[in-house]
Amino acid sequence: MNNKILINKMRDNAELAQAAYGYFHFIGKNFSNKEEYKDKKDTEITQTDILDITYNGYEVKDTGLIFDDKLKGDFTPTQAKRFFSRYDLLIHQPNTESGFSATLFGEKRKQKNTESKLLKELQCF
Template sequence: MKNKLLINKMKNAAELAWAAYGYFDLIGKKFAHKKEYGNRTNTKITLHDILDSTYVNYETHDSTFSNTLKLKGDFTPTQAKRFFERYDLLIHQPNTESGFSATLFQNKESKEFTLAIISTESKCDGIK
């Protein structure tokens, strides 16, 4: 039974790390008004939408010619649903100028916290 528990913990840790790359700062923004977005055009982006691969490359209403804000989730719809059945997203720090990003999750059942700290971009030019 120890092996099964260990494997499950490793799977959960990997999934949390994977989820930490979600663009959660897009929650509440609206999908762009595009015919191909069907019934999602001009609707608010939800927590689940951020991780759901269904919406990869969907643009937000706030996108501009020089700054296209696109979703990049790579969970299956079922995986995104199950993830947020197990975890709450408590705080998300979007990318800073240096590429730092952090997300705090809490397991709904155990109440354990997971802080995922990532660096998404290398902007160390000129730092000595």
């Protein structure tokens, strides 16, 4: 296997693992209306905002939680947009009482078989 393909696969898997820890239960809630939040003040939170490091530490309005009511994204803005251009957020299960949580992503690009996918990747390089 070509080193570049292998590196890209490892990057993709690392991003998926990293994104799985996003606080996606905040989707649809609003940022707090603090002055330092400027254009995001009192606006709805999107899935890209949750992973974006720009909003790391921003408080979420009316979460009903005592702790963890701040975003903790660690993707660059471009990385977060690129991630969601490739993957759909299918299901997010926030922490249960036992501490279980899970996030399921689906790849947007559908292939009929893995051979055609590999051939397309090789042709791109």
